[in-house]
Amino acid sequence: xxxxxxxxxxxxxxxxxxxxxxxxxxxxxxxxxxxxxxxxxxxxxxxxxxxxxxxxxxxxxxxxxxxxxxxxxxxxxxxxxxxxxxxxxxxxxxxxxxxxxxxxxxxxxxxxxxxxxxxxxxxxxxxxxxxxxxxxxxxxxxxxxxxxxxxxxxxxxxxxxxxxxxxxxxxxxxxxxxxxxxxxxxxxxxxxxxxxxxxxxxxxxxxxxxxxxxxxxxxxxxxxxxxx
Amino acid sequence: xxxxxxxxxxxxxxxxxxxxxxxxxxxxxxxxxxxxxxxxxxxxxxxxxxxxxxxxxxxxxxxxxxxxxxxxxxxxxxxxxxxxxxxxxxxxxxxxxxxxxxxxxxxxxxxxxxxxxxx
Numbered sequence: 001x002x003x004x005x006x007x008x009x010x011x012x013x014x015x016x017x018x019x020x021x022x023x024x025x026x027x028x029x030x031x032x033x034x035x036x037x038x039x040x041x042x043x044x045x046x047x048x049x050x051x052x053x054x055x056x057x058x059x060x061x062x063x064x065x066x067x068x069x070x071x072x073x074x075x076x077x078x079x080x081x082x083x084x085x086x087x088x089x090x091x092x093x094x095x096x097x098x099x100x101x102x103x104x105x106x107x108x109x110x111x112x113x114x115x116x117x118x119x120x121x122x123x124x125x126x127x128x129x130x131x132x133x134x135x136x137x138x139x140x141x142x143x144x145x146x147x148x149x150x151x152x153x154x155x156x157x158x159x160x161x162x163x164x165x166x167x168x169x170x171x172x173x174x175x176x177x178x179x180x181x182x183x184x185x186x187x188x189x190x191x192x193x194x195x196x197x198x199x200x201x202x203x204x205x206x207x208x209x210x211x212x213x214x215x216x217x218x219x220x221x222x223x224x225x226x227x228x
Numbered sequence: 229x230x231x232x233x234x235x236x237x238x239x240x241x242x243x244x245x246x247x248x249x250x251x252x253x254x255x256x257x258x259x260x261x262x263x264x265x266x267x268x269x270x271x272x273x274x275x276x277x278x279x280x281x282x283x284x285x286x287x288x289x290x291x292x293x294x295x296x297x298x299x300x301x302x303x304x305x306x307x308x309x310x311x312x313x314x315x316x317x318x319x320x321x322x323x324x325x326x327x328x329x330x331x332x333x334x335x336x337x338x339x340x341x342x343x344x345x346x347x
Binding site for chain 2: 048071074082083086
């Protein structure tokens with residue numbers, strides 16, 4: 001052991017090393033667990049009813065908006081929320097000259113609350129919808145993202161995204177490369193013709209809007225309300 | 229300690245995956261969302277056919293004592309409105325309001341605008 005001529009300098013250096021170690025440990029600790037969603041605004045607002053606006057469609061499939069809109073009532077209602085009836089809502093917008101989701105998403109929260117009386121609005125964007133042919137595999141895929149905004153306070157309550165795809169269950173094994181190519185083409189034709197996108201729209205919507213870790217919270221009609 | 233944590237994670241994870249018994253649903257869904265999709269697509273079944281399917285579903289729900297989902301009565305109202313059957317539409321809007329008081333503001337808005345539209 002050496003005896004330092006500068007004991008204060010040594011003490012500072014030792015503190016510095018400890019501080020660096022503490023920072024490193026804290027950072028590694030943060031990497032070990034996913035950051036939990038901050039539900040402060042959500043728990044303060046606790047909406048009872050949800051207005052799901054016609055989703056924005058960023059895909060070439062025209063039917064995507066109504067495909068997804070027809071599937072969102074189930075997960076939100078089963079989570080314990082009242083969901084504003086989507087067909088009546090759509091008709092009300094049309095009768096007020098609002099025919100496309102972009103215009104509808106621009107309507108002020110105050111106006112939405114005034115007409116539909118809902119506590120919160122769900123803004124959905126569809127980024128993938130349909131069957132694509134990708135060389136050795138075909139895939140029917142729906143990807144959606146959502147923001148839930150409280151119509152009383154304007155607070156962002158929650159945001160998240162989800163996806164569902166036919167390739168999740170497929171095994172790629174038979175007949176080498178030619179077999180895979182043929183299978184991919186056949187799959188694309190069959191899945192497109194059968195409109196299997198709606199099936200994956202349903203799965204993606206349930207994944208998007210069901211209570212789960214970092215997902216939406218339960219609503220008042222659920223037996224699990226306020227248990228999360 | 230770590231093994232306990234790992235086992236807890238596996239058990240917790242498997243129930244999330246649905247290996248545990250699925251929770252009982254609050255509502256009777258049947259083909260309701262498929263009918264919503266048919267309605268929106270507009271190139272499928274006729275309004276009369278949609279009404280028939282939905283009324284059949286309503287009977288099945290009643291028979292099994294299950295509750296109809298939010299928006300079910302309201303969607304029937306929408307189809308009746310399309311067919312010009314306003315009296316039946318009003319009854320369905322009232323039924324939606326009775327089942328789901330959260331809908332009162334919007335249902336009253338629609339009922340008010342309906343009475344002004346005829347004649």
